[in-house]
Each structure stands twice: as C-alpha cells, then as structure tokens.
Amino acid sequence: MKSTHILAYSMVLGACCSPLLADNSTNRLTRPESLSGWQLLFDGNSTEGWRNYQQDSVSEGWKVQDGELIREGKNAGDLITIKKYKYFELLLDYKISEAGNSGLMFHVTEDHPKPYQSGPEIQIQDNVAGHDPQKSGWLYQLYKPRSPAWAAARESGVLDATRPAGQWNQIYVRIAPNQCTVTMNGQNYYGFNIGDADWKRRVAESKFANWEGFGSAGSGHICLQDHGNLVSFRSIKIRELDEDGKAPQPVDGSLAVQGTLAFPNLKWQGWEPIDESGNVVSKGLRILELTYAKGDGNRLFAATQRGRIYTFENRPDVTESNLFLDLQEPVTFFPSGGANEQGLLGLAMHPDFVKNGQFFVYYTRRGNHQTVISRFHVSKDNPNKADRDSEEVLLEIDQPFQNHNGGSIEFGPDGMLYVALGDGGLRNDPVASGQDLGQLLGSILRIDVDSRSEGLAYGIPADNPFVGRAGARPEIYAIGVRNPWRIAFDKKTGRLWMGDVGQELWEEVDVITKGGNYGWSNREGNYAFGNRDDVEGVPPSIDPVWVYDHTIGKSITGGRVFNSERIPELTGKYIYADYVSGAVWALTYDAATGQATRNDLISAGGIPVLAFGEDPQGEVYYMIETTKGDAIYRFESK
Numbered sequence: 001m002k003s004t005h006i007l008a009y010s011m012v013l014g015a016c017c018s019p020l021l022a023d024n025s026t027n028r029l030t031r032p033e034s035l036s037g038w039q040l041l042f043d044g045n046s047t048e049g050w051r052n053y054q055q056d057s058v059s060e061g062w063k064v065q066d067g068e069l070i071r072e073g074k075n076a077g078d079l080i081t082i083k084k085y086k087y088f089e090l091l092l093d094y095k096i097s098e099a100g101n102s103g104l105m106f107h108v109t110e111d112h113p114k115p116y117q118s119g120p121e122i123q124i125q126d127n128v129a130g131h132d133p134q135k136s137g138w139l140y141q142l143y144k145p146r147s148p149a150w151a152a153a154r155e156s157g158v159l160d161a162t163r164p165a166g167q168w169n170q171i172y173v174r175i176a177p178n179q180c181t182v183t184m185n186g187q188n189y190y191g192f193n194i195g196d197a198d199w200k201r202r203v204a205e206s207k208f209a210n211w212e213g214f215g216s217a218g219s220g221h222i223c224l225q226d227h228g229n230l231v232s233f234r235s236i237k238i239r240e241l242d243e244d245g246k247a248p249q250p251v252d253g254s255l256a257v258q259g260t261l262a263f264p265n266l267k268w269q270g271w272e273p274i275d276e277s278g279n280v281v282s283k284g285l286r287i288l289e290l291t292y293a294k295g296d297g298n299r300l301f302a303a304t305q306r307g308r309i310y311t312f313e314n315r316p317d318v319t320e321s322n323l324f325l326d327l328q329e330p331v332t333f334f335p336s337g338g339a340n341e342q343g344l345l346g347l348a349m350h351p352d353f354v355k356n357g358q359f360f361v362y363y364t365r366r367g368n369h370q371t372v373i374s375r376f377h378v379s380k381d382n383p384n385k386a387d388r389d390s391e392e393v394l395l396e397i398d399q400p401f402q403n404h405n406g407g408s409i410e411f412g413p414d415g416m417l418y419v420a421l422g423d424g425g426l427r428n429d430p431v432a433s434g435q436d437l438g439q440l441l442g443s444i445l446r447i448d449v450d451s452r453s454e455g456l457a458y459g460i461p462a463d464n465p466f467v468g469r470a471g472a473r474p475e476i477y478a479i480g481v482r483n484p485w486r487i488a489f490d491k492k493t494g495r496l497w498m499g500d501v502g503q504e505l506w507e508e509v510d511v512i513t514k515g516g517n518y519g520w521s522n523r524e525g526n527y528a529f530g531n532r533d534d535v536e537g538v539p540p541s542i543d544p545v546w547v548y549d550h551t552i553g554k555s556i557t558g559g560r561v562f563n564s565e566r567i568p569e570l571t572g573k574y575i576y577a578d579y580v581s582g583a584v585w586a587l588t589y590d591a592a593t594g595q596a597t598r599n600d601l602i603s604a605g606g607i608p609v610l611a612f613g614e615d616p617q618g619e620v621y622y623m624i625e626t627t628k629g630d631a632i633y634r635f636e637s638k
Contacts, residue, residue, distance in 0.1 A: 038089075050062075092170070
C-alpha cells in the first residue's frame with residue numbers, strides 16, 4: 001500500500017510529468033538499444049542488482065512502486081550497484097521532490113565512510129527551491145555547464161535544461177578513455193577526462209582533495225545518493241564500453257555487399273583537383289544530389305555543394321560529363337568559415353521535364369545566408385545546358401544561423417515539391433522553430449510549382465494539413481525536424497523517408513506522413529529534450545522508425561530505398577549511413593506495423609557518405625568527398 005506521502009506526491013505532481021520515453025515504455029529497452037549493448041539496471045519490479053553502501057542488502061527506505069525506485073523512508077542509505085563498472089554509458093530518469101536533493105556517483109569504492117569521498121557526484125536537486133548552488137547535472141565542485149567554443153559568443157549564462165520538481169528529468173553519463181560527458185535532458189553540459197591535468201587541478205581545488213584516491217579508482221560502483229529527501233528513479237540503463245570506448249553495432253546481421261566506383265572513368269567538365277597554384281583542392285568535389293529526369297533517356301544529373309550541376313550518361317564506361325549549370329557566383333562558398341552546411345544543397349527535376357524543361361534547386365545565398373528555392377529551364381538549343389538567366393525565385397527564407405539548413409528537395413508521386421528545412425541552426429533550437437507552425441524552419445514543406453496562390457510564386461495545395469489553421473504556415477506538410485539530411489521518396493511505394501541529424505545523443509530515421517510531428521525540439525529520438533513546455537495545438541509526436549546513439553555515429557546521412565533487383569539482399573531495403581563513423585546500414589521496414597524489423601550492417605566504418613542518389617532503374621548510389629573526382633559509388637555483392 002502506498003504511503004500517504006508518496007500518494008500525495010503522485011497525485012499532485014503526476015499529471016504534469018510527461019514521460020521521457022515517447023511511447024510510455026519506461027523501464028524497457030528499445031530494440032536498437034538492446035542490439036547495441038544497453039542493459040537495464042532497474043527493471044521496474046525489484047531492486048535486484050543493488051545493495052546499500054557497505055551493506056549486503058537494500059534497506060526498507062528504498063521502495064519499488066509503480067515502476068519507480070523511490071527513496072522515501074527514514075535512513076534509506078546510499079544505494080550502489082552490486083557490480084563495478086569501468087567504462088560505461090548510463091541513462092536514468094529522476095524525479096526530485098520540492099527543495100529536494102540527491103546525487104549520482106560513479107567509480108565509488110567502499111574504503112571510505114561515505115561514497116562521495118571516492119566517487120565523483122553528479123548533482124540531482126530541485127533547481128528552483130533547492131538550497132545548493134551546485135545545480136542539477138553539475139559534477140559537484142568540479143564541472144558545470146559550459147558552451148562549446150563555436151556557440152559561446154551567441155549564448156549567455158549557465159545552461160539549465162532541467163524540468164521543475166515533480167517532473168521527470170534524464171541524465172546521460174559517458175565515462176570512457178577518449179571522452180567523458182554529461183547531458184541533462186539531451187542537452188550537453190560539459191566534457192572532461194578523468195586524470196588529465198585539468199581534472200587533477202580541479203580536484204586539488206575542491207573539498208575532495210581531502211580524501212585519498214578520490215576519482216582515481218578507475219572503476220567502481222554506481223551510487224544513488226540518500227540525501228534525506230524524496231526522490232524517484234526509473235529507466236536506469238547502462239552500456240559497458242570497450243577499452244577504446246566503442247560499443248556494438250545495433251544490427252541483426254551483416255550483408256555480403258561492398259561499394260565500388262560506379263563511373264571510374266568519368267571526368268567533370270571544368271573541374272580540376274588542382275587549383276591555379278598547382279595545389280590540391282582543399283575542399284574537393286562534394287556531390288550532394290544524384291538524380292534523373294523521368295522519361296529523359298538514361299542520363300543522370302549531379303549537383304555539387306559548390307554550386308555546379310553536371311549531366312552525363314548513366315553508363316559504367318562513361319567518360320565525359322557536361323556542365324549543365326554553374327551557380328557558384330550566387331551560392332554560398334561552403335568551404336568558408338562556418339559554412340560547411342551551406343551551398344547548393346538540393347536538385348529536383350520536374351516530373352514533366354521532357355516537356356517543360358523545368359528543374360528546381362535549393363541553395364543558400366552568398367552574403368546573407370538566405371535559403372533560396374528557384375526554378376530554372378533547360379536551354380532551348382542544348383539539352384545538356386541550362387539557361388542561367390531563366391532563374392525564377394519561388395521562395396526565400398531567412399536563416400538565423402549558418403547550419404541546419406537541411407536542403408534536399410524531392411517531387412512526390414503527387415507531383416508536389418517537398419522541401420526539407422532545418423531548424424535554423426546553432427544548438428538547442430534557440431528560435432524554437434521545431435514546434436512552431438508559424439515558422440517554415442524545422443519542417444517539411446509541400447508546394448505546387450505548377451500554380452500560384454495569391455501573393456506567392458507557387459501554389460498552396462488545398463489538402464496540405466494546416467491550410468486554414470490560424471497562425472500556421474499553409475506550406476507545412478510535417479513539423480518537428482532538426483536537420484533533415486536527407487529526404488527521399490521510395491519510388492515503388494511513395495513512402496517519404498527522412499534521416500534527421502541529432503544534437504547530442506540520438507540520430508533518427510523517420511517515415512514522414514501528412515501532418516506528422518517528429519518531436520524536435522521537445523524530443524530527440526525516443527526521448528524528451530530540454531525543458532520547454534509542450535506547444536498547444538500541434539499534433540502528437542510520432543516515434544522514429546529507427547534510432548542509433550552517438551557512440552555508434554554522430555551524423556546520419558538519410559538514404560534511399562534500393563528498388564533494383566540486381567542485388568536481391570538489398571531490394572526493398574532503406575540504405576542509410578553515418579557521415580562521422582563511416583558506417584552504412586540497410587533497414588527493413590514493415591509498413592503494416594510501422595516498425596523496422598531488421599537492421600543489417602553493410603560497412604562498420606570508413607565510408608563518409610555525403611548523400612545517396614538514385615537512377616531510373618531503382619539503383620541506389622552513394623557519394624563521398626573526393627579530390628580526384630571519384631565521387632560516386634554503387635553496391636556490389638561480394
């Protein structure tokens with residue numbers, strides 16, 4: 001039976017406590033987590049795997065009720081894991097009482113009277129009514145939140161991502177030889193390296209210098225502190241890491257598939273790997289789109305981030321390409337400072353290109369960083385040349401920062417143009433665009449390029465999901481995206497796929513539906529993010545089809561569904577990658593359940609894929625940066 005204290009606590013505060021897991025599956029592992037080595041430290045039913053500090057059992061002051069591990073009784077005592085851990089990642093949810101205090105310690109040994117005398121403590125407290133200047137998430141007397149160098153000039157004060165007393169918060173801790181980090185509700189607080197000069201200096205200047213061996217054990221127990229206040233924990237998950245800080249791939253198996261150069265003899269007209277001074281180009285050829293025009297023979301179109309579009313015959317032995325359009329003058333020069341996510345980012349050929357010669361581009365404008373969506377026409381005299389003077393700007397969007405531009409554009413099977421827009425940049429979605437129907441940023445747009453609505457250079461489809469809603473932009477098809485890199489239609493099913501680049505912890509794959517909300521920036525992956533209140537009037541969040549964490553990879557490259565029959569083991573699978581880790585995977589999707597049923601490994605690393613492309617036969621290609629021109633690859637069976 002619940003005590004009066006706990007019952008009142010739940011009744012008063014429970015209604016406002018949105019779950020950290022999007023589908024309410026607390027104390028459970030998601031399938032990607034299970035595959036990549038995560039384990040539960042608390043199953044919601046018992047205290048198995050725990051004991052009190054310097055004791056053999058758990059005191060009666062710790063209760064398991066309604067899936068929560070609650071410190072409620074008198075003299076509960078500090079709780080530690082039975083097992084010791086060296087390198088690991090830890091996720092847990094906590095809910096602190098008003099003015100309450102607790103702590104999370106790691107590498108705790110039992111050779112001192114108190115666990116905090118050996119194990120560094122991550123503070124847990126009520127930041128509003130609490131009495132300690134060391135706020136929740138701070139490494140007590142050692143580290144507090146700090147902005148990364150690239151963001152510091154635009155941020156002020158000390159970041160506080162915590163939610164109020166009575167609401168669930170999530171702490172993530174990584175203890176590894178190559179980097180230790182702490183995040184609060186998905187927002188990065190600080191990084192450190194145990195035992196380096198900075199660590200030793202901070203310890204020496206703290207009260208912990210009084211205890212021999214503090215923070216230097218190298219391994220130990222994980223501890224939940226009894227500070228005399230009511231506190232609850234749930235969804236405690238841990239993953240042990242290898243000596244090099246790596247974790248298992250989240251895969252069901254591996255495919256006997258490899259990449260091979262698709263067009264080994266292809267030369268790019270007007271592009272040389274050496275500049276005028278005879279030096280190798282510092283930023284090489286970066287192809288971000290490889291596509292085709294429906295019914296236009298067997299040629300392909302390739303768009304580079306610098307602003308050039310090429311066309312060439314889709315033959316393995318092709319040698320020559322034609323410079324179709326050169327937009328380097330108006331397009332942001334992406335190798336310049338802070339502009340690596342800018343440039344010519346998207347290309348889409350009109351479904352009736354063979355009749356009207358129209359194609360569309362997405363680029364960032366040099367000088368003011370605006371996003372520009374434009375229409376061009378092919379030259380009347382030369383099918384391998386576009387008319388540079390035919391540009392018609394359809395849409396201009398101001399960008400508050402230089403990153404998170406998204407940039408891919410695709411025509412859907414309905415003939416409408418879909419535009420992927422990031423949240424505007426920096427970190428933590430500072431302009432709150434992700435859940436704002438009144439902004440175009442942070443959304444997928446759907447426009448009609450063959451009509452015009454009043455005052456616009458394009459049409460608003462009447463069946464767009466937010467047409468007629470007060471304060472909402474009618475162009476919006478879906479919301480809640482951070483940096484969609486990239487989107488693509490499955491030409492066989494018409495399904496729209498998206499890879500959305502995460503911030504600190506999770507990369508995700510989504511299937512986009514009309515009016516869908518994909519959570520950002522109230523959520524990243526399956527978990528709540530930050531401490532913003534939920535926005536009224538927006539659709540409920542939709543779970544990703546698949547996620548992976550930042551120990552596996554740190555920048556998803558959204559892919560395409562392989563619709564060719566040439567490699568049966570890939571047919572029908574969504575091929576995607578991670579740019580930072582260089583891994584490539586093949587995802588199997590069950591439309592009936594809306595779930596991914598299998599994730600297979602193609603490459604564990606070493607292939608920094610910029611983007612994926614497709615040809616009329618449903619063949620999927622991938623592109624990498626090159627200083628030699630060998631940028632486009634396709635898959636072959638081993």
